[in-house]
Amino acid sequence: MASVVAMTSCGSDKENTTSVEKVPGFDLxxxxxxxxxxxxxxxxxxxxxxxxxxxxxxESRWGAFGILDKENKEVRLKGIIEEITNLKDRKNGSEEQQIADYYKSFLDTATVEKRGLEPLKPYLDKIESVQSLKDLASVTGELQKVGVSTVLGFGVEGDLRNSKMNVLYEGQDGLSLGEKSYYERTDSSTVKVRNEFVKHVDTMFGFASFKDADPGKTVLDFETKLAKLQLTNVELRDPIKTYNKTSFSDFTKLAPDFDLKTFADKQDIKTDTVIVQNVAYIKNVNALLKATPLATLKLYTRWQLLSNFAGYLPKSFDKEDFRFFSTVMRGTKQQRARVERAIRSTDGLLGMPLGKLFSKKYxxxxxxxxxxxxxxxxxxxxxxxxxxxxxxxxxxxxxxxxxxxxxxxxxxxxDKWKDYSSIKIEGDKLFENVIAASLFQNEENVKKIGKPVDKSExxxxxxxxxxxxxxxxxxxxxxxxxxxxxxxxxxxxxxxxxxxxxxxxxxxxxxxxxxxxxxxxxxxxxxxxxxxxxxxxxxxxxxxxxxxxxxxxxxxxxxxxxxxxxxxxxxxxxxxxxxxxxxxxxxxxxxxxxxxxxxxxxxxxxxxxxxxxxxxxxxxxxxxxxxxxxxxxxxxxxxxxxxxxxxxxxxxxxxxxxxxxxxxxxxxxxx
CATH class of the missing domain: 3.40.390.10 (Collagenase (Catalytic Domain))
Known part of the structure; x- marks a missing residue:
């Protein structure tokens, strides 16, 4: 469940400062x-x-932010994680146990390879069972709960016109390339990205032994149609234009063929009110879904599932995902070592528990x-x-x-730290660990709907x-x-x-x-x-x-x-x-x-x-x-x-x- 209200941002061992080499103010x-x-x-x-x-x-770019980030993660956080993994007795459910076992599960590539696509099978079976748009709403709602994108998504933030209370937001989603200009520009470099994207989807489906004909072209064609319906990233900057508060019952009527109530129910969302980003988009998406063969929508949903979890699957998927999204899209030449990625993945999943230890030390x-x-x-x-x-x-x-x-x-x-103890982390189940963290995040978000904003967060x-x-x-x-x-x-x-x-x-x-x-x-x-x-x-x-x-x-x-x-x-x-x-x-x-x-x-x-x-x-x-x-x-x-x-x-x-x-x-x- 993504954040839909933008926060605007810019992008030495402190325990013993006397022994740390001084950094010059400016290096000539x-x-x-x-x-x-x-x-x-x-x-x-x-x-x-x-x-x-x-x-x-x-790296795709290298500067002060990246260098300091590398130091924070690959030196300081690494040291903290290694200290934790060396502890003899870690209480089950403790932050130390969660950090150590998640780190271990990410490094356990033998188990990841052995399991193959088996962790995805329950979700793939549900996608395959879809027989109608209502079924699709149910399955994609369940997938949204674990972080898999579809054509729209929900988020929970303070109400822009009543900032003390949390409210449900709806926003456009579902573009693999991230922004509609990638589907519209005709210059040679952007055309090359689209061509490579088609090859990428074809390759990933081949690794998965999916038998669809021309899956890359199918996904690109569908996403191109979807992109035409979306607001530009400039239009999305307008908080007045994108604030359309409505009753949830009226919201569901905007897409009569795609069951928005079921879609929300599968995410455990209960609300009387939703703020819609773009009313016309919901209506037009309903028409697009209705006009698109169900087989195409199922293929697209399988693609989103496969792409979302590629980094937690066997090496062939992970490597190809890196090739396209990092090398083709950003020019990064080589993937980080698995241990460095394990640190960053642990930070991404359990960043606040790690942050507590980081702050205390540094x-x-x-x-x-x-x-x-x-x-x-x-x-x-x-x-x-x-x-x-x-x-x-x-x-x-x-x-x-x-x-x-x-x-x-x-x-x-x-000043206060969240309790993550309910997230079940096991040392040999990387995929399930990611799912558990996603479900925790979803539960945390939906519980906020209609409740006062916690300004200490x-x-x-x-x-x-x-x-x-x-x-x-x-x-x-x-x-x-x-x-x-x-x-x-x-x-x-x-x-x-x-x-x-x-x-x-x-x-x-x-x-x-x-x-x-x-x-x-x-x-x-x-x-x-x-x-x-x-x-x-x-x-x-x-x-x-x-x-x-x-x-x-x-x-x-x-x-x-x-x-x-x-x-x-x-x-x-x-x-x-x-x-x-x-x-x-x-x-x-x-x-x-x-x-x-x-x-x-x-x-x-x-x-x-x-x-x-x-x-x-x-x-x-x-x-x-x-x-x-x-x-x-x-x-x-x-x-x-x-x-x-x-x-x-x-x-x-x-x-x-x-x-x-x-x-x-x-x-x-x-x-």
Whole structure:
């Protein structure tokens, strides 16, 4: 059961810090002195780093986030898991037993190979028994319960218009390639992906000894028809357009031939209300299902089942799944070793129990206090920036201040931990372990329907290298995983940290006032708090920024989608602005900081931002990102906002004709 309300995010042994080697604030070898800061700041600040850090064969992109994630998982979590597996007595049902036995089951490839497709047989038999659309609704509902997609899906979140209460949401689903543009574009690289997808489905069906003729073409044809009915990823950003609250009985009438009540009943859903993402889509899907041969729908459902669990099946399935979704789609050359994948799979399934141990070992309370101080510093500066705005009226400023004051935050790890003891994990049953975890997640979600929102809940594990803003809680969340170098470095000068973690903090704060977040009030409700003229001014500024990014070509024939990335781009621009002036504020009344390595504090601030986003990316991953990801490519998260900042121009003494400088009339200043 997937989340349907978007949380907007950015993407050393702490027990004995005295023995840990200090990390430099900025490594001079990262620079490329043959480049000019005012022409291409990414190449100047990160060119040396990029040459020294080619993309590992196991990755599709390689940068600060991935490197720290690898350290957190393949070193720190690995150490924790190995300690647990070496324990002699593990109480059955304890977190230690669950972690150790799941890890063991993932590594037990002999049993996985021996069992073959036997774990899937009960589900395959049910699919084969389907004789009508009502039967299909029943079977696909049961499959949804264990994480297998079909043409639509349910999720449970706070009600956008009553954020204190949880409600059921319905949304479009079912595209193997992830986004409708993959089914529509006619350029050679996208056509190649579709052709490879057909081969991939054919190969997987061959491994399974399914006897269908041309299964790949059948699946692609059906998904292409489905894609035509769906909203674009840009349209999905509109919370007003996608909020259609209705009674559950009226909802079921939208698809009279596909039994939506049975579909929901099989997922243990009980509710009187549902928020429909797109009413027309439900009606059109009903017509599509009715017009499609039942044999095709059964084939498609078998494909979704096979694809969803490929990573837990024998090596032939797992390897082919990697070949298509990682190599073809993202350019990853080789699969990680099984032990590394076992760590990541255990983290994916039991991330919070692992996070409890990770936090205890690697996140000191001193860091929590320091980050709290930084957040309050950003809040103060944001208030000052609001007061100085020339495009916003006093009445809207008052509401903006109210929302800013109501911001809450979470740092490091949850104050209370969920109880996972009911998940039955066995050391020789990988597939059943995955099913048990999926059923636990489904039960946890459906129990929330109609109940008050638990505002203490976290939507990321503590070891995650990321942060997020939740508009329904009006909160920013910073897991322990990201509060490490190069994002936060206790040994670095302030300028580097302000350009790093404080810009990230400012980024998350700004999400509360981006094109989506600005539509929610201080209590997290979808409610207009703007005057009409202020909203028009804001929309004019964001439209200008959309057009600016839409003109940037990430790869030949693939331009950035400015409308899709506007939220993240506004947050980057705001985060940089807030962090810069927070740093400036912190220096008032103090002596000017001495240059470090020949760079003054203003220049080091921007070097701090650049090193957070240094990255090498495969062309395949870049194409996929431009089509599906609301974040701009890393290079453009550096070079994109900087020409709009007079502060950057002044810091590096860039002339008006420099490539990293825009004419004043072309600059966008929002917050």
């Amino acid at each position: 070898s990262s620079l490329d002195s043959t480049q000019k800061a005012c022409d291409d700041f990414d190449s100047y600040a990160n060119g040396g780093w990029k040459k020294k850090n080619p993309i590992p064969g196991t 996140f000191p309370e001193d860091d929590k206090k320091k980050v709290s101080e930084m957040i309050e510093n950003v809040r103060t500066v944001y208030g000052e920036r609001i007061d100085k705005l020339t495009w916003m009226s006093d009445s809207t400023k008052a509401r903006a201040h109210k929302k800013l004051k109501a911001f809450t935050y979470k740092i490091g790890y949850p 976290w939507h990321m594990t503590p070891q995650t290298v990321n942060a997020y803003y939740n508009p329904l809680n009006n909160e920013v969340v910073f897991p322990a995983g990201i509060l490490q170098p190069p994002f936060y470095n206790r040994d670095a000068d302030d300028a580097i940290n302000y350009g790093g973690i404080i810009a990230v903090i400012g980024h998350e704060f700004t999400h509360g006032f981006d094109d989506q977040g600005s539509q929610f009030d201080e209590e997290g409700n979808l409610k207009n708090w703007w005057t009409a003229s202020d909203r028009a001014n804001f929309d004019k500024l964001t439209k200008k920024y959309i057009d600016y990014f839409s003109g940037i070509e990430a790869l030949p024939g693939f331009k950035i989608n400015g409308a899709l990335t506007i939220g993240e781009n506004v947050a980057d621009l705001g985060g940089l602005t807030l962090a810069y002036y927070a740093l400036e504020k912190s220096l008032k009344g103090k002596p000017e900081p001495a240059p470090i390595d020949g760079f003054n504090w203003k220049q080091r601030f921007f070097l701090g931002w650049a090193q957070v986003w240094h990255m090498n990316t495969t062309d395949e991953a870049l194409r996929n990102q431009v089509q599906t990801d609301p974040h701009a490519p890393a290079k453009d998260r550096i070079n994109g906002p900087l020409p709009h900042l007079k502060e950057f121009k002044d810091a590096w003494s860039c002339g008006e004709g420099s490539k990293m400088v825009l004419p004043e009339a072309s600059r966008v200043v929002i917050w």
